[in-house]
Amino acid sequence: MSGNFKIGDVVLLKSGGEAMTVEGYEDGENTPLVKCVWSDKGKVQRGNFIEATLEKANYDVV
Numbered sequence: 102m103s104g105n106f107k108i109g110d111v112v113l114l115k116s117g118g119e120a121m122t123v124e125g126y127e128d129g130e131n132t133p134l135v136k137c138v139w140s141d142k143g144k145v146q147r148g149n150f151i152e153a154t155l156e157k158a159n160y161d162v163v
Contacts (some may be wrong), residue, residue, distance in 0.1 A: 104126065106155070106157065107153060108125055109122060109123065111158040111160070112135070112137065112161055114154055115154055115156050116154070117149055118162050119140075120139065121137035121138065121139040121148075122137065124136040124138050124140065124147070127139055127149055134149035134150060134152075135150050135151060135152050137149070137155075
């Protein structure tokens with residue numbers, strides 16, 4: 102498992118989109134996946150992303 106991000110880090114997809122919070126890592130078929138959570142119009146969303154598609158946000162959520 103890679104681990105470039107810590108639980109609680111705020112990340113963004115390199116292609117853009119909503120800020121997401123890292124919840125942890127999960128074993129993927131060929132690569133570790135970063136488990137993320139975010140809010141979309143007040144609804145909590147979750148998804149798993151390949152680490153290489155994410156970058157750390159330039160700010161921290163307070």
